[in-house]
Amino acid sequence: MSKILLLGSGELGKEFTIAAQRIGQTVIAVDSYENAPAMQVAHGFEVINMLDGEALDRIVAKHQPDFIVPEIEAIRTERFYDYEKQGYTVVPSAKAANFTMNRKAIRDLAAKELGLKTANYRYATSSEQLHKAVEEIGIPCVVKPxxxxxxxxxxxxxxxxxxxxxxNYAVEGSRGDVVEVIVEAFVKFNSEITLLTITQNNNPTLFCAPIGHRQERGDYQESWQPARISDKDLFEAQDMAEKVTEALGGAGLFGVEFFLADDGVYFSELSPRPHDTGMVTLAGTQNFNEFELHLRAILSLPIFEIKLEKAGASAVILASENSxxxxxxxIEKIAGLxxxxxxxxxxxxxxxYRRMAVALTNDSLDTPIEEVIERAKNAAQLVTVK
Ligand SMILES: Nc1ncnc2c1ncn2[C@@H]1O[C@H](COP(=O)(O)OP(=O)(O)OP(=O)(O)O)[C@@H](O)[C@H]1O
Ligand SMILES: NCC(=O)N[C@@H]1O[C@H](COP(=O)([O-])[O-])[C@@H](O)[C@H]1O
Ligand SMILES: [Mg+2]
Known part of the structure; x- marks a missing residue:
């Protein structure tokens, strides 16, 4: 049996830990605060600042895990290359975790090295540079740290x-020590999807049915599976997902984000781990949910098939104040549905706006997906967090 050091212990880590516990794996859950969701169901826990390389080194040496599994982006991922050299397995790979924590690394890899279609973009390290970049890209455009x-x-x-x-907003919202932003042309997309992509050690790459989602304030509100997409767009998205995940290396589940526009499919970004919009798979849409798939890929357990069994939707339940x-x-209302x-x-x-819970609905595959989404939204509205 394996020992997994889980770096990040939110809702995604909690479901991953439950999946791991069910097949007898040991999980040590790590986060910056006590009693984080995954810690509540893990064998052990550590509270450290994961951006502190020395603190990371200390717990890796202490636990000697078989797998280091990042669950968030904000980790001193440069240390991962050393852990790989020391013989540890970083999931899916040190490169995947390190490149995706910085938008510049992953965007240049995707757009320049791999030639994937992305929104036009520039970088800026000062407000003067931002003015110039906006002039070049045009308005409207999106700015992100x-x-x-x-x-x-x-x-x-x-x-x-x-x-x-x-x-100013980007500098305030930036994590880590880099004061730099990316400016992207605004893509007038018709919809956006997450393509859960599973790379395996000795088997071909697998895809889940695409997940549609709606975002507000840059955070997802509802997600659904399957998303409506033409065969041509799906094929293009799968091709791009395969290229980028192969370049990043390793085995595991990735959430690859795309915009679907009139002029085709745009690659946006990806998570080298289960994706928040993939929580829809907790609604029983597939024979394995995204956490089980991540785990199987990590442990090199065969995945006989990924079968879409139901249409499903998830809708977030957010807090409204500090408490x-x-x-x-x-709860009794939602439970009765x-x-x-x-x-x-x-x-x-x-x-x-902190995400505290999620409502999940499903139905037969021939049900119009709008109906399933509407039910998830209505269900989520029945719960208030105080
Ligand atoms: N260039 C763009 N054009 C149009 N909309 C965009 C663009 N970039 C981002 N968005 C919108 O903002 C959302 C969040 O953007 P993005 O995924 O880059 O941010 P993020 O902070 O990495 O979010 P997360 O970590 O939750 O994935 C996108 O899902 C999309 O709805
Ligand atoms: N888009 C990334 C994402 O959804 N990550 C999930 O949210 C948690 C942080 O939540 P918090 O900010 O409420 O602590 C993370 O630990 C992860 O589970
Ligand atoms: Mg995103």
């Missing part, structure tokens, strides 16, 4: 007056 996730520090420039604001010791009202389920993550504190 190089190091951030879940929409933090991200804004859309709709007129020249927004540029200064966008710069500790959160309570949940409306047909073909509906929910997960409460068990986060010890709330803040405005």
């Amino acid at each position: 190089l190091m951030s996730s879940s929409g933090k520090g991200q804004s859309t420039i709709k007129s020249p007056e927004d540029i200064e604001k966008a710069w 500790s010791n959160p309570t949940y009202e409306g 047909a073909k509906t389920d929910f997960r409460i993550f068990g986060k010890p504190t709330t803040r405005p």
